[in-house]
Structures are given as structure tokens and as C-alpha cells.
Amino acid sequence: MSPAHDPGPAHDPSPVLTRRTRWAVGSAVVLALLFAGAATVASARDDGAPAAAPRTPxxxxxxxxFARDMAVHHQQAVEMSFLVRDGTQDEDVRRLAYDIAQTQANQRGMLLGWLDLWELPKTAPDGQGPMAWMEEAGDSHSGHEMHGMAGMDGMDRDGALMPGMATRTELGQLRAARGKQAEILFLQLMTDHHKGGVAMARGCAERCTVPVEKRLARGMVEAQQSELDLMADMLAARGAAPRS
Known part of the structure; x- marks a missing residue:
């Protein structure tokens, strides 16, 4: 909890309410997109012109x-953002954490919504582990970013199922950390998380066939790369650096 303070004039908008308003607006946009997508698919299926119907992945x-794995990847980013919110009163870190949580929760809803529209399960088919879609799709010009990331042998490395994900041990450390220690650990863990997410998004931008999903993946690359630069600056200001 932040220290008690004068709330100011009654007419000043509450930051909490403002954030909730932005969240509500963002959620409404996502729902609108999902309903629009559903209407498009339904129209394509019912207009008697099968040739015009979109191909279902x-x-x-x-x-x-990508939709399945990135939904899981995003969920952990949201979890880490809430953990650091409870561990520090630093407004810059809390603001970054809020932005990450809001963005990735909304994107996760879109990814899961597409799976519903495609009538596909949210769990991988038998024999296909996390990141297998990158390996099975063939080679790519992504180069060294993909090396060692696809086909992680189906191993659960202390809860880290995909590239950049924090382990259960690391999440426990973040949960217990406070103040500057929490800020540095969050920024380091989220830096690793974003690097893994960027490589996954680039994989989809190259391999995915649904145009709207490819656009979302390219947008993830741009946004998360920008946040990587910001987090590097924030770590430097705290006398720290990314772990790798």
C-alpha cells in the first residue's frame, strides 16, 4: 500500500479509475474484434460460396x-507484473508492469479467441510439445534467435516451458523480493521473457498463414523490442544489467 496522502480536490480524476477506464476500453475493443471475427467466419461459412471461405488452420x-504457446507465455508476464506491483512502490516500474499486464492480457484473449473460432483445442496435440510448431514448420532465416529454442525436448525446466519463461524458483524469488531488489529482478526476468517472446513472434510472422495473426505477431516484435530498450535503461539506472 502506498503511504497515505492528500487525495487532492474532489474533481481530480483518480489514477486508479483512469487506469480502470483504459482497461475497460481496451477490453471492449478486444471483444469487438472477436465478435467481428466471429461474424466474418460465420458469414463465410453460410453464404453458399465455399471457395471464399477462409482456410482454418x-x-x-x-x-x-503460436496462439497456444504465446497465450501461456503471456500469462506468466501478467503474473510477474502483479508480483512486482506488490513488491515495490517505484512508480516507473509499477507503470511498466501495468502496461505489460494490460497489453499481454488483451493479446492473450485474442489468441484464445482465435482458437475458439477455429474450433481448435487450447492444448497441444498428442506428441507435440511446446514450441514444436517452430521446428515442424521447417527452416527459417531467423538465424541464431531460433537456435536452441524450438523443440525443447518437452522438458519442464522447473516450470519454464518456453523460451524466456521464468522458473518456479525465480517466481518465488520475485514474490519474496522487495524494493530495489524486486525492481531489478523483475526487469531482468521480464527482459529474458521479452527476448523469448520476440523470437516466438518473429517465428509466427514468418510461418503463420492467417494475416491478422501475422500482423499481431509483427506488432508484438516492435512493442516488446521497445520495452527491452526501456528496461535496459531502467536496469542501468539501478546499477544493474540484463542477465544475458
Whole structure:
């Protein structure tokens, strides 16, 4: 809890209310997009012109694999953002954490919504582990960013299922940290998380076939790369640096 302070004039807008308003607006936009997408698919299926109907990705496609895996990846980013909110009163870190949580929660809703529209399961098909969609889609010019990331042998490394994900041990450390220690650990963990997310998004931008999903993936690359630069500056200001 922040120290008690004078709330100011009654007419000043509350930051909490403002943030809730932005969240509500963002959620409304996501819902509108999902309903619009559903209407488009329904129209394409019912207009008697099968040739014009969009191709539905298969469960083993890059489109479905990216949607499933990035939804899980995003969920952990949201969790870490809430953990650091409880561990520090630093407004810059809390603001960054709020922005990450809001953005990635909304994107996660879109990814899961597409799986529903495609009538595909939210779990991987038998025999296909996390990141298998990148490996099965063939080679790519992503180069060294993909090396060692696809096909992680189905191993659960202390809860880190995909590139950049924090382990259970690291999440426990973040949960217990306070003040500057919490800020540095969050920024380091989120830097690793974003690097993994950027590589996954680039994989979808190259392999996915659904145009709207490819656009979302490219947008993720741009936004998370910008946040990586910001987090590097924030770590330097605290006398620290990214872990790798």
C-alpha cells in the first residue's frame, strides 16, 4: 500500500479509475474484434460460396501453435507484473508492469479467441510439445534467435516451458523480493521473457498463414523490442544489467 496522502480536490480524476477506464476500453475493443471475427467466419461459412471461405488452420499449424504457446507465455508476464506491483512502490516500474499486464492480457484473449473460432483445442496435440510448431514448420532465416529454442525436448525446466519463461524458483524469488531488489529482478526476468517472446513472434510472422495473426505477431516484435530498450535503461539506472 502506498503511504497515505492528500487525495487532492474532489474533481481530480483518480489514477486508479483512469487506469480502470483504459482497461475497460481496451477490453471492449478486444471483444469487438472477436465478435467481428466471429461474424466474418460465420458469414463465410453460410453464404453458399465455399471457395471464399477462409482456410482454418490445423491443430499442428504454426498459427495454432503460436496462439497456444504465446497465450501461456503471456500469462506468466501478467503474473510477474502483479508480483512486482506488490513488491515495490517505484512508480516507473509499477507503470511498466501495468502496461505489460494490460497489453499481454488483451493479446492473450485474442489468441484464445482465435482458437475458439477455429474450433481448435487450447492444448497441444498428442506428441507435440511446446514450441514444436517452430521446428515442424521447417527452416527459417531467423538465424541464431531460433537456435536452441524450438523443440525443447518437452522438458519442464522447473516450470519454464518456453523460451524466456521464468522458473518456479525465480517466481518465488520475485514474490519474496522487495524494493530495489524486486525492481531489478523483475526487469531482468521480464527482459529474458521479452527476448523469448520476440523470437516466438518473429517465428509466427514468418510461418503463420492467417494475416491478422501475422500482423499481431509483427506488432508484438516492435512493442516488446521497445520495452527491452526501456528496461535496459531502467536496469542501468539501478546499477544493474540484463542477465544475458
Amino acid at each position: 490445423s491443430a499442428r499449424s504454426a498459427d495454432a501453435g
